[in-house]
Amino acid sequence: MLPPVSHHHPARGAARRPFRFLIVEDEKRLAVSLAKGLTAEGYAVDVVHDGLEGLHRAGEGTYDLVILDIMLPGMNGYHVCSALRAAGHDVPILMLTAKDGEYDEAEGLDTGADDYLTKPFSYVVLVARVKALLRRRGQAEASPVRVVGDLKVDTAARRVFRGEDEVTLTAKEFAVLEQLVLRAGEVVSKADILEHVWDFAYDGDPNIVEVYVSTLRRKLGAALIRTVRGAGYRLEAR
Numbered sequence: 455m456l457p458p459v460s461h462h463h464p465a466r467g468a469a470r471r472p473f474r475f476l477i478v479e480d481e482k483r484l485a486v487s488l489a490k491g492l493t494a495e496g497y498a499v500d501v502v503h504d505g506l507e508g509l510h511r512a513g514e515g516t517y518d519l520v521i522l523d524i525m526l527p528g529m530n531g532y533h534v535c536s537a538l539r540a541a542g543h544d545v546p547i548l549m550l551t552a553k554d555g556e557y558d559e560a561e562g563l564d565t566g567a568d569d570y571l572t573k574p575f576s577y578v579v580l581v582a583r584v585k586a587l588l589r590r591r592g593q594a595e596a597s598p599v600r601v602v603g604d605l606k607v608d609t610a611a612r613r614v615f616r617g618e619d620e621v622t623l624t625a626k627e628f629a630v631l632e633q634l635v636l637r638a639g640e641v642v643s644k645a646d647i648l649e650h651v652w653d654f655a656y657d658g659d660p661n662i663v664e665v666y667v668s669t670l671r672r673k674l675g676a677a678l679i680r681t682v683r684g685a686g687y688r689l690e691a692r
Contacts, residue, residue, distance in 0.1 A: 473518040473588065474498040478508030478534065479550065480526050484573075488521065491577055491650045492584070495636060505529030509537055517545055519587060522567070524551040532565045539566035546587040550575075577650050578629040585610065600635045603691030605678065607635045614674075621673050626651065630666045634679065634689040643686035 479485040480503045489499040505526035524531035549567040598610035606615040629651040
């Protein structure tokens, strides 16, 4: 019996017609974490845990992108990808695998995958790859620029402006800010930021989030990010 499909719906305030992704991943904890994170980004996400079911779902042609693990029950990711391409489906495919090495990457790309990501990986890197694949097909969001008061964040170019002045941020600083900007006006928990910005296997001090928030306040203004005691942080227009 094939595993059930988990349906995840876009977060409140997402676009009316969000891009829809299919995640084919048998590591359920990873699959759920990816789905949760991408849903928070405003995408609609379906999850299956079996290669044959993944092939069936992807073959329906309703997805804008497929995130496909290689080591799957039923049918491995190489065969799923090959079958989709042989059937004429040109949906972008991002392959995930615990393997590494040039041979494995070449095999994945030779079967028709558009990109390749080796586990463990940072969520920030995965989102960057996803957005790059969408842009490559001319399917990027209408406006990657988020504006909150006099703060302007270009999530595609990864540039930040406060008024007319550009503010230089490190990759991690930008990733933390992006999580707050995408949910401006809402409370974002420390756990959410950890899950989306740091590696899934991160087991260090959760107070690392406070360090980055403190740095962002110093660079962007202390009043921009409000601490909601016991809940998290909220980005507010100033």
